[in-house]
Amino acid sequence: MPIPKAYSAYLSKAEFIQYLNDYASHFGILPILHHAVEAAAYDEVAGKWKVKARDCGMGSAEVKEYRSRFLVVATGESCDASWPEIEGLRSFNGEVLHSTQYKNGKKFKDKSVLVVGSGNSGMEISLDLANSGATTSIVVRSPIHILSRTMTHVGLVLLKYLSLNRIDSILTVMSKLVYGDLSKFGIQRPKEGPFVMKNKYGKYPVIDVGTCRKIKQGEIQVLPGIKSIGGKSVLFENGNEYSFDAIVFATGFKRSTKYWLKGDGYLLNDDGLPVRSYPDHWKGKNGLYCSGLGRNTIYGAGIDAQKIATDVKTLW
Numbered sequence: 001m002p003i004p005k006a007y008s009a010y011l012s013k014a015e016f017i018q019y020l021n022d023y024a025s026h027f028g029i030l031p032i033l034h035h036a037v038e039a040a041a042y043d044e045v046a047g048k049w050k051v052k053a054r055d056c057g058m059g060s061a062e063v064k065e066y067r068s069r070f071l072v073v074a075t076g077e078s079c080d081a082s083w084p085e086i087e088g089l090r091s092f093n094g095e096v097l098h099s100t101q102y103k104n105g106k107k108f109k110d111k112s113v114l115v116v117g118s119g120n121s122g123m124e125i126s127l128d129l130a131n132s133g134a135t136t137s138i139v140v141r142s143p144i145h146i147l148s149r150t151m152t153h154v155g156l157v158l159l160k161y162l163s164l165n166r167i168d169s170i171l172t173v174m175s176k177l178v179y180g181d182l183s184k185f186g187i188q189r190p191k192e193g194p195f196v197m198k199n200k201y202g203k204y205p206v207i208d209v210g211t212c213r214k215i216k217q218g219e220i221q222v223l224p225g226i227k228s229i230g231g232k233s234v235l236f237e238n239g240n241e242y243s244f245d246a247i248v249f250a251t252g253f254k255r256s257t258k259y260w261l262k263g264d265g266y267l268l269n270d271d272g273l274p275v276r277s278y279p280d281h282w283k284g285k286n287g288l289y290c291s292g293l294g295r296n297t298i299y300g301a302g303i304d305a306q307k308i309a310t311d312v313k314t315l316w
Contacts, residue, residue: 001026010149038063040071041262042286049287070287070312073261073268074301077202077293078253084116088229092247099125099250105132108246113137114234116226117250118144118187120206125248127211130219137221137242140187145194145205146179147171152207155195168193179208185215186222202295264288282307287315 001023007015024031035053043050049071055062081098089096099121105113105128115126118140129136147155151174158167171194182189190197194205214220225237235241255272267284268274274281278294282304289308292301 035064037260039260039262042288043067047286068287070289070315072308073257073288073290074292075255075257075272077255077273077295079272080254080256081249082252082254083249084251086226086229091231092229093232094244095246097246097248099248102248105129105134109133111135111245112243113246113248114139114223114242114244115248115250117252118142118206119250119252120204122248122250123206123211124209125250126220127209127214129248130214136214136219137223137244139224139226139236140222141225143188143190145172145175145190145197146182146187146208146212147175147194147205148178148208151175151178152205159195164195164199165193168195171195179212182212182215186224187215198295268293279303283311287312 003011003019007019011019023029032053034055034057036056037051037053040049040051042048046067048067048069051066051068051071053064053066055064081100083098099117102125105125108129109132112135113129115122115129115136115138118138122138126136126138151171154174155167155171158170162170172189175189192200197203198205211220215222223236223238223240223242227235227237229235232243232245233241234244234247257268257272258270261268264284266275267288267290272293273295274290274293278296278300281294282291283289289304289311291304291308292298294300294304296303
């Protein structure tokens with residue numbers, strides 16, 4: 001079901017939600033919302049998967065059981081919030097939240113806010129905070145690639161014709177021409193290229209939507225790693241210390257698959273990612289599959305889905 005032509009090139013939140021609702025309606029899909037899977041195990045005798053899910057709706061805690069011949073793990077690479085261990089974090093007197101809890105910067109106007117994490121979420125939250133009138137700082141510990149949407153599009157088109165190393169050389173030159181030397185602002189470039197890093201480590205480049213301009217203008221301060229926290233004061237690895245009213249942790253995600261998926265040991269590792277490499281990562285044993293875990297974005301998830309549907313149809 002194609003994205004409607006009237007939608008934006010980069011979907012807004014409202015457009016994306018509308019698309020999901022229209023998709024479910026068009027295909028007659030009835031999602032079971034507000035339920036959390038607590039356990040999934042294969043029943044050797046029945047030849048089916050047994051899944052227990054708890055109703056997380058208001059005032060309900062009912063556990064329901066589902067049985068199926070096939071089970072697809074499609075929980076995504078980013079499912080559970082990851083919090084870093086920082087000395088004194090529990091003593092912080094201001095507001096602490098994860099990027100998954102962040103709505104907008106309105107309530108942080110005229111407040112000093114620290115964003116921890118320099119991926120796309122951290123960069124965009126920093127921009128939103130600065131635009132909302134907050135005094136904004138962001139922790140950038142590791143080297144990062146920064147590309148524009150146009151550069152990213154160029155890279156994706158070139159994937160059909162050139163090697164990753166060649167594409168990375170082109171994108172790195174383009175990034176240097178557009179953004180200049182960002183090291184004086186506290187941002188270093190990695191030695192490996194953006195597409196190679198995405199392919200090898202699953203580390204995405206930052207797609208800039210205006211944050212770099214704010215950093216260069218001094219509206220967003222770039223800071224190194226955090227050493228410790230005490231009260232509202234945060235001590236950084238360079239010895240500088242600043243006070244903040246709130247901290248937003250855009251520190252990524254972890255996968256909880258190993259806690260609820262029992263008896264697998266073949267498809268996914270302890271980190272919830274496929275044991276086998278792409279493109280042979282999607283199929284396990286006993287009718288178990290995974291989709292969207294191959295570190296190949298939504299395109300890879302689509303390819304996984306087609307393979308799974310074909311395999312299920314054949315076995316059925």
